[in-house]
Amino acid sequence: MRATGAADGAGRRAARAAAPLRVVVLGAGLAGACAAAAAAGHGRIVTLVERDELPDAPRPRPGVPQGRLLHVYLHRGLLAIEELLPGFRAELEAAGAVALDTGDLAWLGEFGWAPTGRPQLPLLSASRPLVEHVVLRRVRALPGVVVRDGTRVAGLRRGGPGGPAWWVDPAEGAPLPADLVVDATGRSSRLPAWLAAAGVAPAATSEVDAHLGYAARRYALDGARVAVPGVVVLQTPRDPSGGIALPVEGGEWLVGATGAGGVRPPRDPAGFDAFLEGLRHDAVARLARAGRPVGDVVVHRQTGNRRHHYERVRGWPAGLLVLGDALCAFNPVYGQGVTVAACEALVLRRALARGWRPGQERRLLRRFVRVAALPWAIATSSDLRYASAEGTPTRVQAALGRWTQELDRLASHGDALASATVARVYHLVGSPLLLVRPGLLVAALRARRHGYGPALPAPHVVAGPDEIRAARGSDR
């Protein structure tokens, strides 16, 4: 009997090894789409399950409420998506995304305007629905990928011996068998409840919430000439309201407003305009004034940094991974979520290419956590400086916060190296060790001794006769 059982077991293992790996990715946001791209190929069957009916053109959808708000795609994120889906950048640009260089942005930091006119990092600016549309179009065309939209996942069950590792239960229809499930259902992930139902110990969470409010409105510029590729008036702990304006496809601009604590930007158009006018510089307001609003003001309030420490859960079940916002979500003001999700997908792709085996999930989760570590440190060390954030910074967070402040100060007095270094680390293409390169330490010491020199002047934002017309328009 035992000999037969062992033979059966070996037979089953051999059959499983020969069978194609069934990967079910939950959620077709950018994290899920990137995870599906990472898993596709090599005969794998990848099912991407999404509760929304996915639009066949770039349009906001209910499952991604943040889609109407302005998104910045960090340089590292664009590189990562390109690596997952070669040709993505060209396709996005052909679809209308606007190319710009971070070295040309009009950027008002905590201490003044950053230097402009020196190339730093190329970016593409586009609405979130357009980016998602281009990514999903590519993912749908990958071998073995099936997108099941209009399908809400209602539960997740462990499979039995000889069967799949998991059963994914849609709200309607037959359960889906999976050898590997990747949860990418975002901030509202129900994974904690599904794990509890499967008898798995809960994961600890870390949270830093500066209680930021975010609002945005789209504008058509109708011939107004904008002299810069984008404007940022950064919020600071002393003045926790900020603004940002970036071009998107179709000749339009997205204008965003952020405020922490009691100064959140309002939804009503007059209040939104007044909020922009009240920023410490009117650069963003000028641009908005020069344009014609297209659509309503959209607001979003769920912006805290939150991570689930699934990698620490003992007895973590085989065949289950989590990435994107479902694992670690960031304050959106730092523009990191898409990049982290795409980089986690690259980690997944490498692990699958090396021959993933059940039992390696916690190691992989730890690698995802490593991807998110620097962005988490950047976001939380900044947010903990706000009065509206609960919590005390650790020594590392406090030191990182103080030193980046010093580099911002140097940049606003014309130090191009400080500006470029902060940009490289912020865009996740440079090691944080760059922040302490000798040239910067020497510059900081020199500035402490001899002063920082004159601050840089504000750049022109809306140029020529249009600027005058726009400014006049504001007096109407």
Ligand SMILES: Cc1cc2nc3c(=O)[nH]c(=O)nc-3n(C[C@H](O)[C@H](O)[C@H](O)COP(=O)(O)OP(=O)(O)OC[C@H]3O[C@@H](n4cnc5c(N)ncnc54)[C@H](O)[C@@H]3O)c2cc1C
């Ligand atoms: C206001 C705001 C602004 C932001 N700005 C930026 C920015 O500038 N730059 C940046 O990089 N990031 C930004 N982010 C974060 C960014 O949107 C996310 O980090 C990124 O999109 C990855 O998210 P995700 O795919 O993990 O989750 P989501 O984008 O939330 O996608 C989750 C998907 O899962 C689906 N889903 C959920 N539950 C189920 C279910 N039960 N069954 C089936 N499907 C389900 C949802 O419908 C959705 O499609 C911002 C976020 C917010 C809130």
